[in-house]
Each structure stands twice: as structure tokens, then as C-alpha cells.
Amino acid sequence: MSTTLKVLSAKKVIASHQIEKGNQLIIEARDKSNYQLIDDQTGLGPQNIIAKREGNDLKVFLEDGDMNADVIIKNYYDDQTESTSNLLVGEHENGNIYAYVPESGMKTDAVSMLAEEVIAPQALGGEEIGAFWAFNPWWLLALAPIAAGIAIAASSGGSDSGSGNNGGNSNNTDTTADKPTITAPTDGSVKVAPGSDNTKVVITYTDENGNDKTATVEKDENGSWKSDDSNVEINQDGTFTIPADKVKDNSEVNAKGTDDKNNTADADSKIAGDTKKPGDSNGDGVVDDNDNSSDKAPLPGGLELPRNTAGAPNIVFGEDQDADGKLNAAENASIDDNQAITPVYITIPDKTEVGDNLVLTINGTEKIISVTEEMIIAGYTVIEQVPTNKDGDVTVTAKVTDPAGNESKMATKMLAVDTTADKPSITAQDGGDVTVKPGDDNTKVEVKFKDESGAEKTVIAEKDQDG
Numbered sequence: 387m388s389t390t391l392k393v394l395s396a397k398k399v400i401a402s403h404q405i406e407k408g409n410q411l412i413i414e415a416r417d418k419s420n421y422q423l424i425d426d427q428t429g430l431g432p433q434n435i436i437a438k439r440e441g442n443d444l445k446v447f448l449e450d451g452d453m454n455a456d457v458i459i460k461n462y463y464d465d466q467t468e469s470t471s472n473l474l475v476g477e478h479e480n481g482n483i484y485a486y487v488p489e490s491g492m493k494t495d496a497v498s499m500l501a502e503e504v505i506a507p508q509a510l511g512g513e514e515i516g517a518f519w520a521f522n523p524w525w526l527l528a529l530a531p532i533a534a535g536i537a538i539a540a541s542s543g544g545s546d547s548g549s550g551n552n553g554g555n556s557n558n559t560d561t562t563a564d565k566p567t568i569t570a571p572t573d574g575s576v577k578v579a580p581g582s583d584n585t586k587v588v589i590t591y592t593d594e595n596g597n598d599k600t601a602t603v604e605k606d607e608n609g610s611w612k613s614d615d616s617n618v619e620i621n622q623d624g625t626f627t628i629p630a631d632k633v634k635d636n637s638e639v640n641a642k643g644t645d646d647k648n649n650t651a652d653a654d655s656k657i658a659g660d661t662k663k664p665g666d667s668n669g670d671g672v673v674d675d676n677d678n679s680s681d682k683a684p685l686p687g688g689l690e691l692p693r694n695t696a697g698a699p700n701i702v703f704g705e706d707q708d709a710d711g712k713l714n715a716a717e718n719a720s721i722d723d724n725q726a727i728t729p730v731y732i733t734i735p736d737k738t739e740v741g742d743n744l745v746l747t748i749n750g751t752e753k754i755i756s757v758t759e760e761m762i763i764a765g766y767t768v769i770e771q772v773p774t775n776k777d778g779d780v781t782v783t784a785k786v787t788d789p790a791g792n793e794s795k796m797a798t799k800m801l802a803v804d805t806t807a808d809k810p811s812i813t814a815q816d817g818g819d820v821t822v823k824p825g826d827d828n829t830k831v832e833v834k835f836k837d838e839s840g841a842e843k844t845v846i847a848e849k850d851q852d853g
Contacts, residue, residue, distance in 0.1 A: 431476015
């Protein structure tokens with residue numbers, strides 16, 4: 387047997403705690419809150435409980451054969467017990483919410499009025515109330531007529547008296563279902579807790595491959611949950627989990643709960659966590675110099691490069707044929723028409739997903755490219771037209787970011803475009819000598835002249851390895 391304890395403020399469920407037989411739940415009291423007990427098998431409140439005060443703590447015993455307190459609410463009591471309006475409540479089979487009231491009908495046996503070390507059996511009874519907390523200092527007045535047979539346990543089948551002001555018409559019709567609760571832990575999984583009265587929960591999510599999925603989880607005749615989707619696991623506590631590797635990071639997860647009267651309620655949707663960081667090859671959760679991909683991306687021309695090095699993409703200038711970081715005139719195409727360009731290849735790091743962004747800068751101008759499945763499969767993408775029609779440096783940076791704010795390291799690659807040489811200078815001396823001075827960047831100078839006899843001569847001067 388398992389029981390749920392919900393802590394409810396005036397507007398919402400603050401917390402939901404699971405109580406397993408043999409395990410003790412200890413929580414701190416919360417001001418202006420009710421505490422709803424729910425039998426997980428029936429979805430209703432336990433019919434009878436026992437309350438005991440020890441010091442300022444409230445101990446609650448469920449009728450499960452265990453002599454130890456199942457719930458301890460620390461500091462539930464203070465010096466002004468008369469002002470306490472934080473109630474223990476439960477749902478009756480007629481669909482209404484009631485407080486737990488003393489079976490004796492005595493005001494001093496009410497949960498909020500117990501004296502030190504007093505034990506008093508309680509049952510659902512009194513006037514219908516709401517599950518959410520509301521200031522109601524008069525709720526104890528309803529205890530006056532309570533005797534052994536007046537607790538609602540003795541009035542199963544429901545009453546048409548309602549709240550006493552509806553002219554004899556029933557107000558016990560259940561028209562709402564409790565909504566499921568979705569949580570998205572940081573490990574990338576998603577957990578769904580059904581509403582307390584739910585008999586069916588339909589969950590919609592997106593799997594790792596981007597496919598929309600619908601899972602239906604229903605209670606069978608034994609009260610056990612069964613899922614028609616193997617990706618949705620049933621937990622022992624009656625909740626459901628979609629493991630991290632079965633749900634797409636940063637995708638929306640929704641759930642709709644249905645009760646046995648076919649009422650429905652939608653959960654508040656949640657976004658699945660993102661545990662994949664672009665460039666995190668070793669999977670330690672940190673993108674750093676230790677993240678060197680073992681997966682090679684085959685680039686055009688037969689070159690293969692890791693998808694990432696030190697957590698960053700690799701950048702290759704296609705026209706730099708000798709990969710020396712310099713682009714000379716022979717390598718640079720179409721110089722004459724001032725349309726020289728080079729393709730730039732950028733590898734796609736490990737753990738990059740469809741929908742992540744490749745963020746580039748080309749000489750300081752930013753460009754953002756949405757990552758596609760084709761890019762991930764190929765291992766790279768190409769920027770076709772990066773201008774190289776002017777001498778100087780071309781600088782490209784690249785990194786991958788995802789919607790969760792994770793990002794790879796940034797790669798920076800520079801290409802020095804040098805398609806013209808400095809010209810040598812020739813000086814004719816007064817004595818008839820001629821001096822040739824090489825240009826600053828020259829490594830070879832070819833000098834042509836006529837000797838004294840008029841013969842054509844060519845002299846080639848080159849720098850050796852020592853300069």
C-alpha cells in the first residue's frame with residue numbers, strides 16, 4: 387500500500403510526497419496550507435486515520451497495520467491552537483473534499499486542538515470544503531452534531547443535500563480530473579506523475595530522432611499502470627519516466643490525465659533537459675582541451691580531420707593547397723577579375739544535434755547557420771564564397787551552440803593572402819655600376835642584362851635556408 391501526501395496552498399500544489407509502508411515521511415509544517423492524503427490505489431482519501439500530538443509535532447498513523455507513525459509534520463502546532471486552520475483533508479468516494487474530524491465529535495479531539503500526547507481517531511466528515519487552503523476559523527463548529535454515525539463513512543452513496551443552499555439539487559457531480567505533474571530533471575530524463583484520480587494518462591513527446599510520439603498509460607483492473615510505449619517506464623511509486631536517451635533534448639513534453647468519469651486535465655508542459663554539449667567528446671560534461679574526437683570527417687580532396695580538436699571545430703581553407711596558412715597567387719583563383727574566393731570547410735563537433743547553431747565570424751562579420759541532419763552525417767559544412775581578392779589576413783572563427791546555452795570551444799583560423807611580391811629596385815651608379823636591391827619579401831631575384839660585348843645575360847640570386 388502506498389499513500390501520497392500533497393501540501394496545498396491557497397492556489398496550487400506546493401509539494402507531493404510518497405508514503406511507502408514501513409517508511410516514515412517527515413516534513414516541516416507550512417503556514418496557510420492544507421495536507422491532502424490520497425490512497426494511491428483508489429485515488430481517494432483514507433477513510434480513517436489516527437492523529438497524535440507530540441510536542442509541537444503532529445503524527446499521523448494510517449490504518450495499514452503498522453504501529454509507527456507514517457507521517458510526522460514538524461512544528462504543526464504553536465501556542466495558539468485555536469487559530470490553526472491548516473487541515474488534514476481527503477477526497478470521499480462522492481467526489482467531494484472533507485477534513486479529517488474526530489470520531490468522538492469532541493472539539494478537543496480535533497487534529498488542530500490536540501493537547502500534548504493526546505491520541506484521537508479521525509475520519510472524513512463535517513462540511514464539504516476545498517482541497518486548497520482557505521481561512522476558515524468556523525470549521526470546528528461543524529463538529530458539534532458529530533456522533534458515531536454522522537461521519538461520512540456512514541453515508542456512502544452520497545447525499546443530495548449538498549452545501550444546504552442549492553434547493554435540494556445535487557452538487558456532488560465530479561466534473562474535473564486532477565492534472566498530471568511533469569518534471570524534467572537535469573539528467574535529461576522526464577518524469578510524469580499522474581493526477582491522484584487519474585486512470586489514464588496520455589503523454590506526448592519527441593524521441594531522439596525527432597519523431598513525435600504518443601504514449602498511453604492506463605490502470606489495469608488490479609490498479610497497476612501499463613504503458614503501450616516501451617520508451618515510457620513505469621516506476622514502483624506509480625510515476626512514469628522517459629529516459630534521457632529516449633526523449634529529444636530541449637523538446638516539449640505534455641500529458642493529459644483522465645479520471646474514471648472521463649474528465650480530463652492537462653499537465654503544465656515541460657522542456658526536456660539537455661545533457662549533450664557540442665564538442666564534449668569524452669562525455670565528462672565539460673568541453674575542454676581533453677575533448678579530441680576520434681571520429682574523422684572526410685573533406686573534399688581526401689583530407690580527413692577530427693570532428694573536433696580540444697573541443698572546437700576544425701577549419702580548413704580549401705584554396706590553401708599546401709596548408710601553410712598562406713595563399714599565394716598560384717593557389718588563389720581568378721585574381722585578374724577581382725573575384726578570388728576560397729571555400730571554407732568547418733567540421734561539426736561530437737554531440738552536436740539538429741537545431742543547434744554553427745556560429746561563424748568571417749573577418750568579424752557574424753553568420754549563424756542552423757545545423758542540419760545532413761551536416762551531422764557528413765561531418766562538416768562548407769562556406770563556399772569567402773573573398774580572397776585582397777592581400778591581407780582572412781580570419782574565420784567557428785563554434786557550435788545549442789538552445790540550452792551549451793557550446794563548443796571556439797576555433798580560430800587565419801589565412802594570409804599574399805598574391806603580389808615586392809618589386810626589386812635598380813640603381814645605376816655614377817661609375818657605371820648597377821645595384822639591384824631585392825624587394826622586402828623576395829626570396830629569389832632574376833636579373834637580366836647585357837655584358838660589355840652585348841651578349842644577353844641572366845643571373846638568378848636566391849636565399850638559402852639560412853636566409
